[in-house]
Amino acid sequence: MPPSTRRKAAPPPLGEARQSQVLQLYGPGAMVDLPDYSLLIGGLDFWNNKGCDLIHEPRLLQLVRQATGMARVDLRTPPKEVDPLKNVSGSIKAFRFPEWSVAQKVSERVAFGIPCRARPLVHFNDGCIADWRTYQDDEGKYPVVPVRFVMACAHGHLSDIRWRDFCFRQFGCKNSERLYLLEAGTGNDFTQIYVQSEGGTTRKLADALVTEMSPLGLCQGQTPWLGRNARDPDKCKTDGEPTQNRLLVRSATNAYFTETLTVISLPEEANSLAKRVTELKDDLALIEAQADVAAALKFNPRLKSAFTGVDPELLWQSIEAQRGGITGQAAQPKDEELALLIGPMDGVS
Ligand SMILES: [Zn+2]
Ligand SMILES: [Zn+2]
Incomplete structure (x- = not known):
């Protein structure tokens, strides 16, 4: 599986969102599943400001200043369409996330004596992935779906699971065998999901839940909604100790919360x-x-x-x-x- 040297420049996917959805569901760092892609909404630096009206709400502004410690803050509405005829429109940039996918090519493999459905677990940089959507090998082409599991820490940092490291129990693992995601049963039970290399090295996903083993490693402070390799400059610590990564199911209802500040808009001297x-x-x-x-x-x-x-x-x-x-x-x-x-x-x- 040689790493691809081709530059993959697929056109950005398009989706539409209502302003209320932007506030509740699609805030910076939210994971969003579109029919063909799984995305991570970019931070405000990646939003254009077309159709962003300035909001005059001094008390809300004061709350935001207190919460952020920033003296200079503008309040604006989310971007929106300005002129459909001239194609002037607000936009929110999102990143593809996670970067690992499961190819829909099912074979049977055995994990700890249990027969399982196996599908290739592939990173988008692998040579076998054409455009994030198709896995290709000698036997044909197969669609890919984003892997359901990522990792996060209690401070909100987020990243892909380092699947090779996890499978081989080794930080910075250089092994390049094909990886597979194996499922026995319905696939909803963690104890029946495994990661396995072509050569047969196998680890059950449930190990990722046993935090004493530090199975997913220490949080590297990643903030992928601010760019693919973005991370916080400070080491992520909890009670003075490095923070452990935790398994996160992307679709889980606790995967994302917007931080919202609310004031009731009070009538002010009209047009002050x-x-x-x-x-x-x-x-x-x-x-x-x-x-x-x-x-x-x-x-x-x-x-x-x-x-x-x-x-x-x-x-x-x-x-x-x-x-x-x-x-x-x-x-x-x-x-x-x-x-x-x-x-x-x-x-x-
Ligand atoms: Zn962290
Ligand atoms: Zn932190």
Whole structure:
């Protein structure tokens, strides 16, 4: 199985998602199964910003600043289609993940005396994989499906299982025999799933669950949603010790959680200055001082219609506040929501 030297440049797969799906299911790092591919949604750096409207919601912004420790944060809606006729559309880039697949070429092999259905377990870089979708050998072509098992750590790092290392119980294993995934029974019972090399070296997948053996190795801090070889710069540790990788079934309901911050949107002074400044932030970007305000309004029709009649000093202050994240001490979001929804309560702070 010589590694392929060909460069595989399949066109990126296309899928569509509604904005609510993007928030709930397809956030950065989410694993997604499309009919022909299994994907990992890329981080925000891999999203384009077409159709991403700026959101003016100061209390939510404050929560995000607190949660991230970042002073400068923009809130935007997910990308969306802008102009279908001109083919201008928002997009979210995803990576193929996992990189290991199972070829749908069934043979019979025996593991520890038990006859099993065996299918080749192949990495996309193996010479026998044409385009992530087809496995080819002397006997023909067979479709591949992404392997169901990957590994992750409690800190959210994620990677493919190093199947050779696992099978041969050796870190950085250089053996290049064909690997097979073997299943006895229905394939849902871990104790009836095995990895086996062409030569017969066999290990049951259930070993991956016995953490005392460190069967999947130590977490390397991989963050594949930020790029294929991306990883955290700091060593992944738990209670001062290196973190163990754990087996993760891709389709498991606990495989991905979005981190969501929520505030109830409260009615604000309609069309307030701060709101308009946030929404027109990109148009206002060229203004570097109060002295620039007049010219910007004169030459940009959007700014002109939004800010004509506004005192330039006031506008400049508002722009600076928007840019610098100078929020002062705003009320805690939950308190403010309560105050507005139930009205003022005497004697309750
Ligand atoms: Zn980790
Ligand atoms: Zn970590």
